[in-house]
Amino acid sequence: MKRIVAHNKKIEIIEDELPKLAGKPSYVLIKTLYSVISPGTELTILSNSENKQVHLGYSAMGEVVECGSDITDVKKGDLVACYGAPYVHHDEYLLVPKTLYAKVPDSVDPKEAALGGLGAIAIHALRIAKLQFGETAVIVGLGVLGQLIAKIANAAAYNVIAYDLHESRVEMLKGENIKAFSSVEEMEEAIRVETKSRGADAVLLCTGGKRSPLTHECLKWIRTKGKAVIVGDIEPDFPRSLMFGKEAELLISRAGGPGRYDSVYEREAIDYPYEYVRWTEGRNVEEYIRLIKEKRIDVRAFISEVVELEDAPKEFEKLLDKESTTLTQLIHYK
Missing domain, CATH: 3.40.50.720 (NAD(P)-binding Rossmann-like Domain)
Structure with missing residues (x-):
C-alpha cells in the first residue's frame, strides 16, 4: 500500500506492507477514502523530520473491509470515521481499534466525516x-x-x-x-x-x-x-x-479527549466505563458525526479542496507555506 511520510523536511509517498488484522480481535481494517491534512500539526512534524522518516495524518474515514472477531457495531462495507496516530495516518489502509472509530450514517457526506478527528479535538477543547x-x-x-x-x-x-x-x-x-x-x-x-x-x-x-x-x-x-x-x-x-x-x-486541552495516549484504551481497545468517563476521544468522534448528521454545524467550507494521493506531496508544500491562508485539504484515495 501507499503511505505519505515526512523525510528530511520533504513529503514523500512510499510503499509499505498492508496492515494485518490477525491477532487483533478488537480492530477493523479500513480502506481509506479520505484523510485530512492538518497544517499546524503536520508543519511541526515536517520541520522535525531531518534524518528520519515520520508518518503524517491523524483524521480520516473509509470503508470497513475486515472486522476482528470482537467487533459487533460495524460490518464489512460500513463507512467509519477514525482518529488518532499511530493508527490513523495518510495511508491507503488503516488498522484501527474499536475505541477510535465511529460509524458514519448514509446521510453524512464522507468528506465531512473525514474531519472527525479534528471535530473530536474541538469538542474536547470546549x-x-x-x-x-x-x-x-x-x-x-x-x-x-x-x-x-x-x-x-x-x-x-x-x-x-x-x-x-x-x-x-x-x-x-x-x-x-x-x-x-x-x-x-x-x-x-x-x-x-x-x-x-x-x-x-x-x-x-x-x-x-x-x-x-x-x-x-x-x-x-x-x-x-x-x-x-x-x-x-x-x-x-x-x-x-x-x-x-x-x-x-x-x-x-489535550487532543481529542480521555483515552488519548493511553495504551490500554487505544492499543488494547479497552474502553473506559461509560458511567465514569462519559466523553472519551472515541465518543467525541461520535458526537462530531451526530452534529454533522443533524446539520447542527456546517463544515462544507473546509472540504472544498480535494487532492488525489499521488498529487499530495506538491499540495503539502503549498499548504504548509506559512503565508498560506488555506485551512486544510482532503486527500482522496481511489
Whole structure:
C-alpha cells in the first residue's frame, strides 16, 4: 500500500506492507477514502523530520473491509470515521481499534466525516473550558480547529466572539450569528459590550507560534475567575500578576479527549466505563458525526479542496507555506 511520510523536511509517498488484522480481535481494517491534512500539526512534524522518516495524518474515514472477531457495531462495507496516530495516518489502509472509530450514517457526506478527528479535538477543547449555557467564549485563532470550535460553541448556544488576523478567515464565520473580528480593538469592544465590562467566561487560544503575546493579553479579556484554555501550540507563559489579580484558571486541552495516549484504551481497545468517563476521544468522534448528521454545524467550507494521493506531496508544500491562508485539504484515495 501507499503511505505519505515526512523525510528530511520533504513529503514523500512510499510503499509499505498492508496492515494485518490477525491477532487483533478488537480492530477493523479500513480502506481509506479520505484523510485530512492538518497544517499546524503536520508543519511541526515536517520541520522535525531531518534524518528520519515520520508518518503524517491523524483524521480520516473509509470503508470497513475486515472486522476482528470482537467487533459487533460495524460490518464489512460500513463507512467509519477514525482518529488518532499511530493508527490513523495518510495511508491507503488503516488498522484501527474499536475505541477510535465511529460509524458514519448514509446521510453524512464522507468528506465531512473525514474531519472527525479534528471535530473530536474541538469538542474536547470546549469540554475542558467547562462552559455553561449562555456564557461567553472568545476563540482566538481561526484555523480549521478554531473555526470548528467557534461553530460548535455557537451550536451549543454559547455567546461566541472570535478573532483572527486574516480577514478571510473571519469572513468564513460571518452569517452564522458569530461575532468575528480581525481587529483586536474591535474584539475587545465586543467583549466589553457583550459582558457589560465583566469579561469573557473563557478564552480558547487556538493559535500557534510557541511564545505568543496573546497569553498575556487574553487575561485582560476574561472575567475574575475566568478561564484561559490552551488549544494550540503555545507555551503557557502567563504573568503571575494578571493570573493572581483575576484568580484565573489556566487549562490545557489535550487532543481529542480521555483515552488519548493511553495504551490500554487505544492499543488494547479497552474502553473506559461509560458511567465514569462519559466523553472519551472515541465518543467525541461520535458526537462530531451526530452534529454533522443533524446539520447542527456546517463544515462544507473546509472540504472544498480535494487532492488525489499521488498529487499530495506538491499540495503539502503549498499548504504548509506559512503565508498560506488555506485551512486544510482532503486527500482522496481511489
